[in-house]
Amino acid sequence: MGDGAIAMARGDSGDGHQVNAERRDESAGPRSLSLVLRLDVPMQMYACLPAVLALAAARMLRSDGVDARVLWPSGVSVAGTPALLVYAHAGYDQGVFAKVELVPQGIEGVGLLARGKGMLRDALREGARGWEAALQRARVVAGPLAPLLGDYFDLLEHAGGEVEVIYPNGRPAARGVLAGVDVWGRANVRIASGRVLELSPEQASLHVARG
Numbered sequence: 001m002g003d004g005a006i007a008m009a010r011g012d013s014g015d016g017h018q019v020n021a022e023r024r025d026e027s028a029g030p031r032s033l034s035l036v037l038r039l040d041v042p043m044q045m046y047a048c049l050p051a052v053l054a055l056a057a058a059r060m061l062r063s064d065g066v067d068a069r070v071l072w073p074s075g076v077s078v079a080g081t082p083a084l085l086v087y088a089h090a091g092y093d094q095g096v097f098a099k100v101e102l103v104p105q106g107i108e109g110v111g112l113l114a115r116g117k118g119m120l121r122d123a124l125r126e127g128a129r130g131w132e133a134a135l136q137r138a139r140v141v142a143g144p145l146a147p148l149l150g151d152y153f154d155l156l157e158h159a160g161g162e163v164e165v166i167y168p169n170g171r172p173a174a175r176g177v178l179a180g181v182d183v184w185g186r187a188n189v190r191i192a193s194g195r196v197l198e199l200s201p202e203q204a205s206l207h208v209a210r211g
């Protein structure tokens with residue numbers, strides 16, 4: 001994996017905002033939150049670290065009275081609007097590490113980060129350590145999200161709702177119901193035929209279905 005990005009997030013706060021958070025081109029900027037995590041888990045498990053941290057951030061905000069939910073794959077929404085995006089890049093330096101950035105989106109996200117940067121940093125660290133401990137306790141792990149999958153889906157924005165699947169080139173691919181997320185962080189979208197599409201963030205984005 002080297003220094004490549006292991007998972008990213010993107011959001012769009014416009015009227016047709018995306019259900020998921022995917023990679024954006026802009027840099028984090030001075031108002032982002034950055035930290036480095038070194039976790040004693042197999043390298044392939046780092047693939048879902050951004051989703052784990054998005055869940056941790058959403059949980060912390062909800063405990064503080066904020067209507068926060070998780071945006072697939074690794075963002076946080078507030079009252080249905082993308083507010084925070086989690087980025088993580090893996091590297092190796094006397095062991096695997098991840099450089100994490102929490103990037104605000106819009107006025108809401110900037111305000112959240114300004115008011116609670118320290119609490120969010122603590123929440124990310126605690127969430128990562130809890131996930132690490134859960135993986136270490138498990139004798140067999142089906143995938144990196146397995147220990148947290150129920151909690152992730154419970155807070156997933158638009159779970160059970162109708163979404164549009166959009167290819168990276170912007171072309172629509174399908175429409176269906178966001179039925180779940182698997183242990184590797186892939187979104188499961190059930191289309192009209194009953195077939196379930198398993199989608200990684202690299203394959204497609206999800207938008208709220210219109211009309």
